[in-house]
Amino acid sequence: MMYLLEKKKINTELSAWAKDYEVITPQKVENYTQFLPFDESSTLELTNPHNTRYPPKALFFPQTETMLTYNSRLGRFEETQVRDEPRIIFGIRPCDASAFALMDTVFLSEDYTDPYWKTKRESAIVVGLGCNNPPQTCFCTTVGGGPFNHEGLDALLTDHGEFFFVQVLTEKGRALFEDLPLASEEQVNEIKKIQKKASDKMAPAFETKGLKQKLDIIFESSYWEKIAESCLGCGICTFLCPTCFCFDIVDEVQRKKRIRNWDTCMFRIYSQEASGHNPRPSNRERTRQRLMHKYSYWLDQIGEIGCTGCGRCVRYCPVGLDIRAMLRIASQQESEVIHA
Amino acid sequence: MHDNGHNPYKPIPMHVVRAYYESNDHSLKTLELTFDHHADQVEFFEKFNPGQFCQLSIFGKGEAPFGVASAAWEGDFVRFTIQKLGSFTQYAHTLQPGDPIGMRGPLGNGFPLLDWLGKTLVIIGGGCAFSTLYALTKHVHHPQNRQDFEELIVIYGARTSGLCMYKHDIQSWHQRDDMQIHQAIDVPEEDWDHHVGYVPDVVKEVAPSPDNAVAVVCGPPIMTKFTLPVLVELGFPPENIFTSLEKRMKCGIGKCGRCNIGSKYICKDGPVFSLKELQELPDDI
Numbered sequence: 001m002m003y004l005l006e007k008k009k010i011n012t013e014l015s016a017w018a019k020d021y022e023v024i025t026p027q028k029v030e031n032y033t034q035f036l037p038f039d040e041s042s043t044l045e046l047t048n049p050h051n052t053r054y055p056p057k058a059l060f061f062p063q064t065e066t067m068l069t070y071n072s073r074l075g076r077f078e079e080t081q082v083r084d085e086p087r088i089i090f091g092i093r094p095c096d097a098s099a100f101a102l103m104d105t106v107f108l109s110e111d112y113t114d115p116y117w118k119t120k121r122e123s124a125i126v127v128g129l130g131c132n133n134p135p136q137t138c139f140c141t142t143v144g145g146g147p148f149n150h151e152g153l154d155a156l157l158t159d160h161g162e163f164f165f166v167q168v169l170t171e172k173g174r175a176l177f178e179d180l181p182l183a184s185e186e187q188v189n190e191i192k193k194i195q196k197k198a199s200d201k202m203a204p205a206f207e208t209k210g211l212k213q214k215l216d217i218i219f220e221s222s223y224w225e226k227i228a229e230s231c232l233g234c235g236i237c238t239f240l241c242p243t244c245f246c247f248d249i250v251d252e253v254q255r256k257k258r259i260r261n262w263d264t265c266m267f268r269i270y271s272q273e274a275s276g277h278n279p280r281p282s283n284r285e286r287t288r289q290r291l292m293h294k295y296s297y298w299l300d301q302i303g304e305i306g307c308t309g310c311g312r313c314v315r316y317c318p319v320g321l322d323i324r325a326m327l328r329i330a331s332q333q334e335s336e337v338i339h340a
Numbered sequence: 341m342h343d344n345g346h347n348p349y350k351p352i353p354m355h356v357v358r359a360y361y362e363s364n365d366h367s368l369k370t371l372e373l374t375f376d377h378h379a380d381q382v383e384f385f386e387k388f389n390p391g392q393f394c395q396l397s398i399f400g401k402g403e404a405p406f407g408v409a410s411a412a413w414e415g416d417f418v419r420f421t422i423q424k425l426g427s428f429t430q431y432a433h434t435l436q437p438g439d440p441i442g443m444r445g446p447l448g449n450g451f452p453l454l455d456w457l458g459k460t461l462v463i464i465g466g467g468c469a470f471s472t473l474y475a476l477t478k479h480v481h482h483p484q485n486r487q488d489f490e491e492l493i494v495i496y497g498a499r500t501s502g503l504c505m506y507k508h509d510i511q512s513w514h515q516r517d518d519m520q521i522h523q524a525i526d527v528p529e530e531d532w533d534h535h536v537g538y539v540p541d542v543v544k545e546v547a548p549s550p551d552n553a554v555a556v557v558c559g560p561p562i563m564t565k566f567t568l569p570v571l572v573e574l575g576f577p578p579e580n581i582f583t584s585l586e587k588r589m590k591c592g593i594g595k596c597g598r599c600n601i602g603s604k605y606i607c608k609d610g611p612v613f614s615l616k617e618l619q620e621l622p623d624d625i
Contacts, residue, residue: 067349070399075440076353077399111608112348112593219622246597249349249590253400258349263596270598273588274404274426277561279625289624293600300603 002188003166003180005157010046010164014038014090017176021088021125024059026052035059035089044091046159049133051093051310055242057103059089060120061262063239067116067249068258077258082119088176091129095140095310097152099242100126105302106245125172128153129164132198137311139205139324145308147202148195158191165191205324207331208305212296214331219288223333227326228283230319235264237313237323238290243306246270265289291326348593351397351442352380356435357417364502367424368468369433370409372417373441385412387446389453390475391584391612394445395592396420401428405589405607407472408446409506411479418443421471421505447592448611451476451556451582453488460491462548464567466539466559467503470496472584473558474506477519486518493548497524497539497563501532522546540566543574550575556582561625568615578616585611585618585625601625 005013015038017023023038026045033045034054045052068077100121107117131138131147140146150156154173157164165183168174183191218224238244239262248263263270266287271280280286298306307323314322353376362368375381390411395403404426410419422432435441451472461480465473473494479485480492494513498504504523513521524535524542535542539559548555555571557564564583571581587599587606594608602621604610613621 072399075399077351077397077442079347079350106595109594112595114595115347115349216622245595247590247595249403249596251400251402256399258399260596263598265597271588273586274429279587285624289600292602292622293597297600297603 001168002183002191003168003177004183004187005164005166005177005180007162007164010044011040014044015040017088021086024056024087024089026091035092038090046091046129049131049135050315051096051312053240053312053316055099055240055310055312056089056092056096057099057242057245059087059124060100060117061103061107061245061247063262064259065116065261066257066259070251070256070258072256082116084119084123087120087124088127089124090127091157092126092153093131093310094128094147094149094151094153094156095138095145095308096242097126097128098145098149099152099308099310101152102243102298102302102304102306102308103245125154125176126152127173127176128156130156130158130195130198132159132194134198134202135311137314138202138309139311140309141199141202142205142208142324143305143307143309144208147198158194160191160194205309206327211327211331212299214333215292215296218330218333219292221333223330224284224288227321227329228287231266231283231287231321232319233266233268233283233286234318235266236316236318237321238262238264238266240312240316242308242310242312243294265293291323291330295327348444349591351395351403351444352384353377354418354441354443356437356439356441359435359437362421362505364500366433368421368503368505369424370419370421370505371432371435371441372410372419373443374417376440381416384418384446388412389446389450390479391450391472392446392448393472393592393611394418394420394443394447395589396422396428396432397442397444398428398431399442401431403442403444403590403592404428405447405586405592407469407475407584407611409471409474411475411482413482414478419475421468423468444592448607449609451612453479456554457488458552459489460493460549460551460553461489462493462495462553462555464495464539464543464555464557464559466497466563467499468505469558469560469584470498470505473556476556477513481519490552492519493522493546494519495522495524495539495542495546497526497535497542497559499526501525501529520546538566539563540570543567543570547574550577550580554580554582556584558584572615578619579614581615582612583615583618585613587625 025038027036028043028045033052035056107114154170156167246263247260272278294306354373357374358372362370393407397403406420590596592607594605599606
């Protein structure tokens with residue numbers, strides 16, 4: 001079942017939701033886009049084929065987040081209120097929504113639940129916007145996703161003419177859209193064609209079959225030195241990555257807070273031990289960790305690649321390192337090792 | 341293990357009940373901590389298994405992981421031996437009885453004691469890494485636990501006699517008839533009537549039998565590196581050799597990503613691994 005959301009009514013609809021929810025939408029900020037709370041003055045950005053530069057993982061896993069406060073009189077840590085106001089995240093790209101589902105396997109794992117992620121995640125309704133024209137840097141179809149993938153979403157919009165066509169995927173999603181008019185069967189078929197066309201347009205960026213095994217084999221190869229040569233170790237690929245979840249925990253003494261910050265395996269100090277030993281002393285080991293984690297270790301852990309093909313690391317690397325090229329070279333590497 | 345709905349990042353309120361130097365050079369200090377709330381104590385000891393560790397937590401200094409050096413039956417306290425190294429441990433060395441401190445744990449898997457029932461335990465330690473092996477030995481010493489295992493053979497080496505931990509207790513082990521204890525120091529000293537030499541060589545000399553036995557090795561990386569092949573040579577299969585890994589950690593519960601090696605997180609899948617498991621992991625330690 002598909003509903004029709006008229007584009008010219010979109011601001012009215014968002015404003016109506018904003019009475020009961022905090023509505024978060026992609027918006028233009030200076031020269032980039034970011035998910036921000038919607039109000040009358042917001043500049044919506046639903047036409048840019050790119051996803052936002054700033055990854056929406058920050059909505060559930062902020063770049064900086066207070067975990068505990070410290071009561072210095074008692075010498076004890078105290079819990080802080082985690083925000084649980086209902087939210088609608090509107091217009092998220094399927095790659096970023098499927099990243100939520102991957103992150104759930106970390107933060108909502110059976111043994112330990114991360115209360116900060118859980119509370120915000122559970123109180124959110126996630127409405128996606130599919131990609132009619134995936135940009136050149138996108139490779140979601142290569143890693144098992146697609147420009148109209150449903151993973152992690154409560155509803156999915158397809159942009160067509162005067163309307164957003166709304167596919168309702170969960171009960172949470174239905175509650176938002178069930179009062180809208182229904183699309184005709186003819187329109188539904190047309191939308192399916194648009195979706196298929198978008199997906200078909202995306203050529204495979206690299207071969208994933210056997211890639212994990214290849215990476216495992218070349219763990220000690222000089223390949224890693226070569227690909228790490230031009231890496232500055234700035235970490236932007238991991239900070240902007242929608243599936244990178246590493247964090248650091250630090251105490252802010254003057255504010256009496258224990259906070260967590262996004263961290264990156266691309267930094268030397270990330271794995272530096274008090275003894276002076278560092279298991280990943282150079283960009284060689286650190287680049288290897290980044291790629292192996294996404295394309296080997298995630299597969300061992302949950303059977304899925306830990307990358308959604310959003311293309312941010314490709315677009316924003318200051319020296320133009322392209323993960324797709326790195327993986328293509330890795331694939332070729334294996335034959336050398338075998339024939340050597 | 342499950343967090344029972346608690347915030348797993350919130351430290352359990354503890355305070356120091358005893359603090360004493362463990363080594364002559366004051367580089368090692370033992371803190372014994374007790375619980376502010378009885379309910380926390382009950383929950384801790386329901387979960388605790390020797391070989392596990394805790395994150396000790398001091399506001400402003402952060403958190404750092406330490407192996408538990410006591411057995412549950414020893415009393416209502418948790419013991420840690422801390423080597424003075426960085427800013428956290430320097431501060432920890434200044435703590436006095438009565439001072440508050442936070443603790444998160446027990447964390448990690450601990451030693452697979454259920455798999456070891458009915459077997460001989462060969463416990464091999466070096467330096468301050470002996471702490472969790474001390475917890476293991478103390479656990480086995482309890483009459484109710486002792487009957488669960490065959491022989492108990494402990495090999496413990498330190499650079500000097502002054503650096504040997506838990507001296508008085510270990511001294512008394514030489515009089516016990518339910519265990520063997522082989523102590524070693526690296527260089528000869530007057531009045532030292534035990535082994536002199538490096539741990540791998542002492543293991544070769546003692547030559548424990550691999551029959552129905554498991555070996556547990558904890559020590560500095562260099563000691564572990566040279567001890568494992570000695571055990572393999574003695575006939576211990578890789579699945580019967582265990583060690584405990586260390587890595588920089590923050591969360592301790594498999595979220596922050598820091599201690600990832602291959603498909604494992606040292607904090608929650610370890611820190612105890614068999615040599616067989618280690619051989620399957622990438623060389624990223």
